């Protein structure tokens with residue numbers, strides 16, 4: 089008998105200590121790995137006798153068994169990512185620095201470290217020597233996630249602004265720092281501050297006031313490590329980590345007499361749990377209102393000339409886009425003017441790609457803009473003119489930025505490899521499409537990139553409202569026939585997928 093071959097689960101390690109109370113440490117890390125679809129392995133540095141109120145005692149393992157765990161796992165279960173947590177022993181931390189220096193480059197795993205220098209129950213694990221060892225670890229880390237007291241200990245500049253302290257850790261070798269703002273008692277929101285060589289931004293969420301908060305740092309760093317192991321870029325891993333933590337906190341439960349635990353659940357898809365991004369090109373909340381799409385998007389052909397519009401408009405596309413990349417300014421203007429006139433004649437919804445001034449001037453139904461285009465466009469003018477706005481996205485970070493602008497639809501790309509355009513990002517694939525579409529339940533979505541008749545049903549089943557295609561129509565020997573087939577199949581798959589969801 090043949091069994092279906094499942095995709096292998098990425099392997100993630102936690103190098104940390106046991107929390108006998110089950111809410112933090114190795115125990116919380118393994119729950120997080122499992123809930124987010126990874127296989128967890130553990131390298132135990134110490135055993136703590138701990139309950140919900142106190143850490144009563146801590147005993148580190150011997151260096152021999154510490155190294156034996158690392159080496160035996162590396163031989164058989166090499167990690168895609170490693171999370172480092174509490175290592176309350178100078179000798180073990182020194183061993184770890186040497187071990188990572190020897191193996192990290194060759195095995196190319198990500199290392200995310202939560203420098204647990206004190207427990208939430210008030211126990212201080214930090215000695216001068218331990219802090220100095222953490223400083224030696226910095227150049228081996230892809231990300232370090234200190235809270236504010238830990239950041240102060242590691243930077244040695246407790247009175248400097250958070251961003252300056254975080255910058256100091258990057259100058260000492262950490263590839264990136266997420267300074268967690270939860271210990272700032274004055275705010276109803278929590279803002280974490282991210283700094284790397286190439287970027288800095290903030291992630292803000294409402295503070296969840298709860299006594300069930302034991303292990304938050306462990307869970308956040310573990311969730312970030314998992315998202316890295318699944319291949320998400322670090323920016324997106326931070327977003328997934330924050331959303332997972334917020335969801336787990338919102339559903340936390342009491343245990344003993346002290347702090348309760350977080351509820352481990354599943355991949356976060358509820359927009360409520362996702363952070364707001366602050367940084368260049370972002371606004372925290374929609375300040376503009378773009379007109380809505382009025383009717384579902386459906387099959388969405390993208391063409392590069394008025395000639396193509398003349399061929400397809402009589403076939404009544406649900407929505408269509410004119411995407412011109414070549415020609416002089418006056419040629420482009422002429423094409424846009426004719427295209428809008430044609431779309432009015434057929435009473436069909438036409439989006440103009442990139443050329444938002446011309447779209448406003450000639451009164452198109454909408455404008456489609458990419459992330460780069462957004463930096464140059466006058467969004468208030470587009471909204472004031474009553475045009476719809478579609479925005480391209482290729483990651484969680486871009487998706488949150490787009491959502492915060494309140495557009496009429498969000499494009500999710502590129503799902504599969506495409507020959508039509510050079511893409512700087514990797515294909516997203518269907519699993520990510522499911523997550524992105526679920527995060528946009530209240531706003532129409534369009535999948536784009538490498539979609540053809542064979543892939544249409546799988547894409548529709550991911551829950552998108554529309555599917556945008558270029559070559560599946562324009563590169564076919566009979567484009568009109570291809571369009572009609574795609575449109576009909578789209579409708580049929582949509583009905584079937586709705587039926588399947590309701591069954």
Ligand SMILES: Cc1ncc(COP(=O)(O)OP(=O)(O)O)c(N)n1
Pocket residue numbers: 390409411441442456457458459461478479480499500501509534536556
């Ligand atoms: C529906 C839809 N999705 C994505 C794009 C791509 O827009 P952008 O990222 O601005 O890239 P260019 O199309 O300008 O090359 C799109 N046009 N339409």
Ligand SMILES: Cc1nc(C(=O)O)sc1CCOP(=O)(O)O
Pocket residue numbers: 480481482500501502503505506507508509536537538539556557558559560
């Ligand atoms: C124009 C464009 N934008 C993309 C994005 O992901 O933003 S993918 C893409 C090309 C889509 O062409 P085809 O259907 O031939 O693969």
Ligand SMILES: [Mg+2]
Pocket residue numbers: 441442456457458461
């Ligand atoms: Mg563009």
